[in-house]
Amino acid sequence: MKVVWSWLKDYVNLDGVTPEELAERWTLAGLEVEGVTRVGDWWDPALIVVGAVTRVEPHPDADRLCLAWVDWGAGEPHRCVTGAPNLYQLREQGDLPTPMKVVFAREGSVLVDAYSDDPTPKRIKLKGRKVRGIMSDAMVCSERELGISEEHEGILVLEDDAPVGAPIGDVLGDAIFDLDLTANYAYAANMVGIARETAALLGRPFTEPPLPTLGDTAQSDGAGDSTGDNTGAGAGADAATLVAVAIDDPALCPRYTARVIRGVTVGPSPAWMQRRLRLAGMRPINNVVDVTNYTMLEWGEPLHAFDYDRLVARADGGTPSITVRLARPGETMTTLDDAERTLTPKTLLITDSAGPIAMAGVMGGADTEVGAETTNILLEAATFDFVSIRRATKHYALPSESAWRFGRDVPPQLSEAGSRCAAGLLAELAGGTVAPGVVDAYPGPRTNPTITMPIADFERVLGVALPSAEIVGLLHRLGFEAAVQGDDYKDGETLTATAPAHRVDQQLPADLIEEVGRVYGYDRLPATALADPLPTQRDNPRLMQEDATRDALAAAGLQEIISYRFTAIAHESMLDASAGGTGTSSGDETGADEQNGVSSTYVTLRNPSSPDRAVMRRSILTGLLDAAAANRRYRERIALFEVGSVFHPAAGKDLPDEPRHAGLVLLGPGTPGDWRSSGEAQDSVRPLDFYDGKGAVEVLLDTLGVEATFAAGSHPSLHPGRTAAVHVGGEEGAALAGHVGELHPLVRERWALGDEPVVVAELDLDVLAQASGVVRPFVGFSTYPPVERDLAVVVDEATPAGDVERAIRSAGGPLLVHCALFDVYRGEQLPAGKKSLAFSLRFQAPNKTLEGKAVDGMRGRIVKTLESAVGAEIR
Amino acid sequence: MAHADIERVEREGLAALAAIDDLAALDDWRVTWLGKSGTASGLLRGIGALAAEERPAFGAAVNTMKQALEGALDERAAVLRAAALADEMAGDAIDVTLPGTRPPQGGLHPATVADRRALQIYAEMGFQVYLSREVETDEMNFELLNMPKHHPARDMQDTFYISDEVVLRTHTSPGQIRAMRAYAPEPIRIVLPGMVYRSEQVTVRSEMQFTQIEGLAIGPGITMADLKGTISNFAGRYYGEDRPIRFRASYFPFTEPSAEVDVRCTCGGEGCKLCKGTGWLEIMGCGMVHPVVLKNGGYDPARVSGFAFGGGTMRTQMLAHQIDDIRHYWANDLRFLEQLR
């Protein structure tokens, strides 16, 4: 919303306050000022002044130009050449009976280049030149040349009392505030509202604009005193005989008032009103529309003017009868913008006997629109349910100043002031006569509640002890009725307060606390340390696990990434080697229902930002592979991990499961190359492979204190021969925690990741959490010497080393303290299909030196076990 | 006569030793002067020519001389060894300005770094982390936070909907309700970090997915002054003691009173492009927990009060590191990530 400084001064004295200071005060009180624009702070006060056009003549040598003599308060009137229509039309007049006040700029003035096509045209210096033989070294200015608006149809005409010779900044200089008002400050989104607020914040009196009585006796409901002049009041038939109003549902329309103004002449509104509208960001249309807009800007009550004679015609010459109701199925109407609209049954309409005449609060109908020929007007000032208006605004995509206000709850009391103000202005500015009385259907009167609360609650919440008199004083400044009962501050002093009608936001004690705090100033509250005792402190195992995971993987040389949790089913299905995997598949294998676009497998957005961000990821791998592919363009070695939620719809539940996954991707050379290895042959550097991924997973599992087993496994994304399933929870009730493996070649190809292995892992942290946290007791180390023995075992190629190791450990007994694979050999010295696994074994007793004979015995037992368990031969 | 011989031998031996400058020659010298058939031993062989009573003194003098030569030999050897080592090391000198060999280096995502910094400060003030889910009910995300359907404040948070009743959380605040319901009537002092989602155009300044940290304190004596104290304390550490902050009234449906917290812009208040001329940068929203929200969480607003605060952590980091485009965060370009870990 735009607030005009000069307009604001009508209601509150701003002497001694600069626009910037006021902007700061508003902002601190919650009325956020996004910017202050000074109007005309660049106008040269010596060169651009108020002038009076005293004489106009045709240009002797140019049909479309005229000559104007401008008195600017120094010597003889100055002759200007101009083509401005509003002077040109006077060219036959010679001396004007009443001089016309204009903006006069002399040579050297800097003005906006009005003929530029640039949306933000440059300013240029006015230079004298001959126009068709006559010297032109000064000019009369349009609004565009002064940078006030885009208006360049004619020159700007000032009020008759503008003092000739005065710097134009004194007359037109202004400041425009751009306010970004949050929903609760909607009451301040009008000049009266912002003026009340300003007066309260500055502690100065607020001058409410007088409202015309219009000769009727309808009682004001507190929104303005019925004083002022009676321009155009009360002639002819009473409004009640001219229109009837009915409201179907008072909840949707608590109040509907109608007045009739007869005999108006539609034409331009006066300069002062046009100027204010423009400065406030609205375009002047004609006096009738301008009056309704001006009244809305002044009082915050949106209004609508219908062509009364069109209503009579639609009633076949009878008395128009207005009904406020919801649209009927299939009903249509043509709105002001000439769009024919099919109305939903939830749309609130203003109708007459012939059908809809307006979408309530949102847009009028074309058929009853006020036009140049209109003479009689029906003026609507009503209140509509804000939810209904918001819904319609959104559904029909018709945002407007009116809908914005109605959508933030306009109190019904405001209809009175709005109707009166606009009717009075129509009489005054359009020459109309206001029919006596108002038709006022008011089935849903509203009053603000009286709030009662302990005075001590202000201190309890704000943390500062304010005397009750100060609290009451602050509320009075805001227009509240407020009083205190009782006299003991801590026990029994009670505040009773009622907000003025326009403060629909004041319903609870907390609302009063905020008002008092806000006007008192949050900057004046003390800043204190929490005095309440510290609540019970608790461990957060999930957070600790996530942090430990990140730290372990980062320490292992991997870089954390964070991806969009959004993806597309087609994109994620690229992870499935057996699926089409073009990235554009419909995802039928993943459970998506193509018929209605809803997936039972995916958490699916109803309003995605784009098709490739339409569902929430189920796997953490796509983001990792996307990042690997993107970084691969300029990095050889990629080592990334991510920790975060994935989303799995849960059958029978509204909310999906959100398991936290950790994933990683590795590819490229096993060691980062540097200047020292540059001479080495490329192929001597081992590429990262399965075992690097497994190693990283092992480090992670160790860090988390998880005992896990790795076994050959299968996964749709992974190489069937190079995949390990990771299980936790021991032999009994083992749970699958995830996989580590090399990417299936088909999947690798889809991400264009080259020919070398791409290792990925994805683990479910929630599953790991169930198996972690085992506190392992400390095992003392023996001071007796260990005995080392190597053992080379020849087994079938298919026999997993893990099985061999397990057999060794189980046969070795407690004195086998260490067993590690140190070599795997295949080759000429072995039969085909065989491999040799070499283990180093260490035996040690806690309480004595082991004798060679005893160790040999243990080794023998191991050998025997290996022969029977895995068919091993000892080399 | 004989004693003069001893002195001569010593003199000549030392002179010969001083002339030696490589370690191998030292051994020859030792054999020549101190060996079994060396010059010193030769003097003793002539001992028979002396009177019996002179012999002990002569023998002692020869031994003394031998010890002197041996001492000199050791000294000379040490000098030569040191010189040889110095020579050797001089040949081994390397260019220490060549790059070091780093182990493969990993790191944390900038958003994680930013979160941890803030969470650490809050932790030291007793605010513990409470983690909460990302897909939420409309009820938790809005209604219980005093934002019924069609509430104007919903305009401020463009929402991704899964269904009429399920949304991607638009803020971490639904965790407030979950925490309150978990802990009521106990007092609360928590922070809620996490990913939130808004259906917004992705631009240089705005993302549809971003991280937030929200704080919540509930107890019998919590005031807005405490809120100011807590945030001032945080801001002093996070932004620096020399950066003033201010509280200005604002509006959030779930707090009342509500305020925005601004920190002095890096321009020092002069006004610049970054602060749009205001001299201040918005860092978080805050307020006293709305009585309706307290009630929804299971607390009696007549007996307890609370404050909440929250804001994006990425924005702060962007200001500190002059990151001009928020889209860097989820693009996962190592050239970005590695600069901020």
Ligand SMILES: [Zn+2]
């Ligand atoms: Zn700045």
